[in-house]
Amino acid sequence: MREFTVVIEKDEDGWFVSTVVELPGCHSQGRTLDELMERTREAIEAYLEALGEEETHIEFVGVQKVKV
Secondary structure: OOOOOEEEEEOOOOOEEEEEOOOOOOEEEEOOHHHHHHHHHHHHHHHHHHHOOOOOOOOOOOOOOOOO
8 A cells, every 4th residue: 555645725616626746647626625535546546557567756755835
């Protein structure tokens, strides 16, 4: 079992949106956090299935705020 980093945001329409940091292009959305997490797990499983034997090598390091 692998562990992934998920960034969660809330869009202007009130939907929760997830981005899986280690899997480029792997996103999902849901009306509630529970729905979002279920859909995110499904998205990760589908992504990994499509990836096959190939593995990603992106490592989450951290989050930094930048003032501009």
